[in-house]
Amino acid sequence: MTKVFDQPDEFATTALAGFCAANANRVAAVPHGAVRAAPGAQGKVALLVGGGSGHYPAFLGYVGAGLADAAVAGDVFASPSTAWIHGVARAANRGGGVIMGFGNYAGDVLNFGAAAERLRSEGIDARILAVTDDVASAGRDEVSKRRGVAGDLLVFKVAGAAAEAGLDIDAVMEVAERANLASVSFGMAFDGCTLPGKTAPLFTVEDDHVALGLGIHGEPGIRTERLVPARDLAGMLLAPLLAERPEGHEGRVAVVLNGLGRTKYEELFVLWHHLTGMLAKAGLTAVDPEVGEFVTSLDMEGCSLSLMWLDDQLEEYWRAPADAPAFRKGTVAKAAGGSEAAPTVTEAVAEVLPGSAESQEVGACISAIMDKLAAVLSEAEEELGLIDAQAGDGDHGQGMARGSAAAAAAGRDAVKAGAGAATVLCLAGDAWADRAGGTSGALWGVLLRAWGQVLGDQERPSPQIVAAGAQAALDAVVRLGGAKLGDKTLVDALVPFVQTLTAETAAGTSLPEAWSKAAAAATAAAEATAQMTPRLGRARPLAERSLGHCDAGAVSMALSARSVADELKTKA
Amino acid sequence: MTKVFDQPDEFATTALAGFCAANANRVAAVPHGAVRAAPGAQGKVALLVGGGSGHYPAFLGYVGAGLADAAVAGDVFASPSTAWIHGVARAANRGGGVIMGFGNYAGDVLNFGAAAERLRSEGIDARILAVTDDVASAGRDEVSKRRGVAGDLLVFKVAGAAAEAGLDIDAVMEVAERANLASVSFGMAFDGCTLPGKTAPLFTVEDDHVALGLGIHGEPGIRTERLVPARDLAGMLLAPLLAERPEGHEGRVAVVLNGLGRTKYEELFVLWHHLTGMLAKAGLTAVDPEVGEFVTSLDMEGCSLSLMWLDDQLEEYWRAPADAPAFRKGTVAKAAGGSEAAPTVTEAVAEVLPGSAESQEVGACISAIMDKLAAVLSEAEEELGLIDAQAGDGDHGQGMARGSAAAAAAGRDAVKAGAGAATVLCLAGDAWADRAGGTSGALWGVLLRAWGQVLGDQERPSPQIVAAGAQAALDAVVRLGGAKLGDKTLVDALVPFVQTLTAETAAGTSLPEAWSKAAAAATAAAEATAQMTPRLGRARPLAERSLGHCDAGAVSMALSARSVADELKTKA
Structure with a gap:
């Protein structure tokens, strides 16, 4: 359970402050979020990512060249408010418009949507990108109802690389939405996580059982089964994703095997050992697989597997360099970043123009x-x-x-x-x-x-x-x-x-x-x-x-x- | 507890195989360990790190340019055998001798020591580097009896950078041993971890309590206290380290705030927020602090703080670039690595020269x-x-x-x-x-x-x-x-x-x-x-x-x- 906090309601803001302090050479703190310390090129499309706190590296850990321009952090497992999103988005804007990426949850859809409207009313081209990768949460015929889980990383990575490459906002949105539709995830949990200040976990899983298809906040899953050996768990993770393989897809996939917090690295590597064989048998080639903790849920015990069905452009952007506190890949060219310092942003004080x-x-x-x-x-x-x-x-x-x-x-x-x-x-x-x-x-x-x-x-x-x-x-x-x-x-x-x-x-x-x-x-x-x-x-x-x-x-x-x-x- | 495994006694070897598969572009598998996929320059001192499994990123995650040349992995929380170490060390050797870094535990001291003797008998200059950073395990007058915990990262980083810089084995050992003597750690645990296949944790901590100075395998700590707010926990972590400040030290320190597995990122950032103020108050400047999971203990709930009292050379090597699966810093020059492929090593079959x-x-x-x-x-x-x-x-x-x-x-x-x-x-x-x-x-x-x-x-x-x-x-x-x-x-x-x-x-x-x-x-x-x-x-x-x-x-x-x-x- 979460043991390290002062007042529970200060947990998320204190964590944000600590994150910014620990990564002071990489990010700059803005109210309720962080932006790159070295802003991207003038005129580039800005990618803002965010959602509730408690999911690190999502979302703050993804702020950096080749990935997000900024992240906004809500309270634990709660959407940031419209005003918070609006404020961070303004700080992130480089003049090319702002794409706001988040997992598809009601509160986030509402607040990011409202913030986008507000930005547009101010002349900033703002778009929302709700990631819908969790196949357990809705059927193929209702993809837009699916939750967003660790596929966030796949979609953000592609969107971030496309924005870094200088595409305009329509083009970035096009490839980002394609990345989203190509991304599928399935998760399992062995035990729940506990919010700061609470004494009982958000949910529990019966001893020696595994809950399949559970959401990252403990939303109901598909079914609970008895715990089985790692090889069988690997099969359980992969099967629902193979069922989503687009017809005629040639088989190159980006892969994220994600630990939710308490299922540790060695366990993930054991799963990966089995998955390599299973992917090959299914005719799939894992391109730059990532095995580790990418979208956690505090100390939840469980893991998820995400695939993105690649095409040439998605593969190019998935493999492109990135340099964020929690995600590095290749070598980011110095020239990719702008040379000016990060903006100093203070809490927005509304400017009141007198009425008649x-x-x-x-x-x-x-x-x-x-x-x-x-x-x-x-x-x-x-x-x-x-x-x-x-x-x-x-x-x-x-x-x-x-x-x-x-x-x-x-x-x-x-x-x-x-x-x-x-x-x-x-x-x-x-x-x-x-x-x-x-x-x-x-x-x-x-x-x-x-x-x-x-x-x-x-x-x-x-x-x-x-x-x-x-x-x-x-x-x-x-x-x-x-x-x-x-x-x-x-x-x-x-x-x-x-x-x-x-x-x-x-x-x-x-x-x-x-x-x-x-x-x-x-x-x-x-x-x-x-x-x-x-x-x-x-x-x-x-x-x-x-x-x-x-x-x-x-x-x-x-x-x-x-x-x-x-x-x-x-x-x- | 550890839930993902097949047979418990296969856990460590399967995890090693999965790690190598997931990082195939960075490391090459050798029996019982991994070496860099792109070996370091011919003639460089090789740094081999290792110890029991269950501590990822230690030790496999540290194989890469600017850090370790190879890692050897024992069974869970158990030293690799002499023969395993010997085999991986031979694969890692680039002609400049091999330094073998590990945490100071009896089994590791014995096996790395025996392997070093065997390598020397074969004409390979091999040295052992036992990290002794845990101040809770012995007094200042018995530094050599101290356990090695997350200070491993500090010492390996310096040794790896010195080796990459082309120093000879005596010079690397000199700076590495200085790094070790300058490194101090203190840890706390909230709950124990569970070995694969076991149903009870290795140790437990009373509910709402914190065990101070506990070793990473659950070795006895100093005392158990009631759980307190994060600010006080931060003070408890720092105080024993401040007591070790070398007389006249000017105050620049490398810092690692390490999560042991179940104490998650946001909690570590909350601690870091408090620690920044406390460090400043103590007149210390944190140089490139690292906040995250570096030396874990399966799903143990707890954390540790490590400081290295820097001098100019230690600071240079701490800040030098590195590029390993679980630790990246700066940009590693391509020229740092050799151009040949990693050695293909199979399980050593003893060659028997007939006797008289x-x-x-x-x-x-x-x-x-x-x-x-x-x-x-x-x-x-x-x-x-x-x-x-x-x-x-x-x-x-x-x-x-x-x-x-x-x-x-x-x-x-x-x-x-x-x-x-x-x-x-x-x-x-x-x-x-x-x-x-x-x-x-x-x-x-x-x-x-x-x-x-x-x-x-x-x-x-x-x-x-x-x-x-x-x-x-x-x-x-x-x-x-x-x-x-x-x-x-x-x-x-x-x-x-x-x-x-x-x-x-x-x-x-x-x-x-x-x-x-x-x-x-x-x-x-x-x-x-x-x-x-x-x-x-x-x-x-x-x-x-x-x-x-x-x-x-x-x-x-x-x-x-x-x-x-x-x-x-x-x-x-």
Whole structure:
């Protein structure tokens, strides 16, 4: 288990600081991540990689010539926030656009996606590259649903080499996506890992058993079998990958045999001894195989095998030189790097451009609404936590309370700095996403920012513009979050809210009235996510409640809409 | 625990094969080890490193330009045999002599020492470099008794760079020994590791505790304390090393923060974050610090900190480029390596030069004696095991039976090939060391080889020459094994044996008679190692025996001497 830490919630940031200190000649620290100490050539495509901490060498260990330009590190096994990604991406940008590579997990998809949108809105061409190599997590017909595991290294290596070679962003994306589609992995675990500060492992595997197809955070696998000799384990790793061999593929493969933390080098070499024979028998030629620890999961006991079906270009980029703290290959030409020093980046302090007098007034009103919202969500924290605990991990109330409080504070600061409506909402959204953590925090950040951008910092928005903002917010949430109506998420409450608000404002209803009706529609929809009727916004003893299967995200969305309606009526 | 293996006793050899296969572009496999795929320059000093398996990257991962020329791998946590070391050293030799670096453990000292003697007898200048960095294992006044742990990397790196720079063997040894004296380490463990095939760890640490100063195989530490935050752990690692700071040292240090297997990278980076501040506060400057896994112990949970107090030359060699599978630094100039291919080495088949007719007769007689000896030791296997189990791990009987049987077989083969006395004894000794394993096996190999070399392959040896051989055997055992009279080892029986044999043969007693008296002296001495009188060579029910504290090595030595005496009388 993880034994070396101070406060558990400082573990990831302290580790990042230590990594940067230990590799001070290779990387430069930036807030929440690291960039190359010797930046790549001006105009090159920048590759930013990242995800949760606890997977070293992924992702920080891959920052260097021929591989990544930067890495951003979230908390342990948690996506970095949108703002963190955005900040590191800006530091990494060399003028050729930024490709953001990460393993395909919901939180990462959301935050990297949101950061990409924000970068594009600032004129930086940003693309996302979600690695989907884990064959155990979805079938061949649903490749885009597959998780990203140790295939990260294969895909990042190709993307990094292509970027270093000077390809433009479209060309790098093309080869990187080809590398991703050509990469397959299968993993097994013998025992779980333990998060800093926890006393029990995230998951366990029965003694003398092996869990096949397990995800790197302990996500469910395919099946559990009795432990067998190494030769048979090697066969178990390889078989699911051979089944994915593209028709007619000639057989040259890049290979990564990866230890997850506690399955050590000698064990991996024993597996590799058996795999060499099995690969040859299958007509495969391993090109520059890598055997070691590349994507770990703290002290998880287990390993994974990854193959990339090579074509000439993929092979060229897989074999190209690289020089990062945890991955070196060949000799990197000095000329590949730029000559200037790494950027000195400090935590971004939002620059507030004053809005018009009219919009400042609206901003102040929004700020007051955020205060009310925060108060309501704080009061409902326990209730929301209990609802969430029925189906999730029970932290929804805490996240909403923390996020809304941060958003309210950011809104007040923005108002003091003379911000208009858009800026107040955008900064409130950023603060929410940053402090709330988790998927819902990121979605609320996206929601407020998208809404704000429609309002602008100049005009007093009409009710129709407010409704248009709501639609933009919904669109952004759906686009980045991926949930549809009926998935039992906040979308279920947000869709009827936006529909009602749009219809009512279009019909000339006043904003307070229209909002009130929209909030009622959201409440009904949130209640409908439950089998029984919840009593929204009222903390009651657990025994009296029947909130069983209500979705906490929809409930908090409806609750928020109602609190705003109340506030709008007061103001009207 | 170690989960990936086939047969436990195949683990180390299979891992070696897998390592060589995975790194086929960097190393070439030789029996029981690996050499550089691109050998170093002709005439350079070769650095051979090695020890037990289970410590990767030590030792195989360090074979490459600027570091080691070769590595030899023993069984898990067990010294490679003399013959294995000898074979790999011959493959590594580039004409400039061979330096053999290893951690200071009894078995390694013995086997590397014996191999060095054998190489020197073949005209190869061979030196041993026992790393003694672990401050927890002995005081500053007994530095030579300290164990070798992760300081291996510091010392090997300096030695490797000095050898690559073209220094001659004396100069490389001088700087390597200086590096060793300048290197200090301190380790801590949170939990033990489990050998392949075993179900219980080698040792355990109480939950929520940390064992300070523990050796890498679980050798006792200094004390156990309650687990504390990372900052305090960092202080515990550093304090014992600061106490070793050489007077007046200016403060530039090479640093290795090493994970033992299950304490993972992020935890090490957290420690490093704290250590940077502490080092600075102590007025120390970390030069090219290394944070990661360098000398592991299977899946042991723990870590160690190593410092090398730098002078200009040590710093130059520490910072010099290197390119090995598990350690790269800077850029190695192509010119550093030779251009020829790695040697193709197969398992050494002893070449038997026929002895004189007279000596062949003596050889046949020796072979018959070895047969008798093997039969007696086989019969006594259980008895010797029971004696050994009183104080050791109970495997002495097995080792002696296996070793003597192999020696007898090798002796017969040698006789068939026309070997004289010396060759029969040398080959029998090599076979004994190879098959018996353990310290006593290695010592018996040394003993027979040293004895044989005095007899020669030409003359019929006089009783005085036989006694001189016995003296040479004793000298070699003491020189390489390090035991003195009274240490309760086979030396306790061998010393009176040699004294009596020497005195009696000098006085003109016939060899059978002299030997018989010498064997009686050995028996009395062996019995004296016990508090009560053992009954040598007779298997009896445990309840009847009173072998309590008799030394098994002395008993088997005396038993062997008696069996030879019987055989000599029969022949006479």
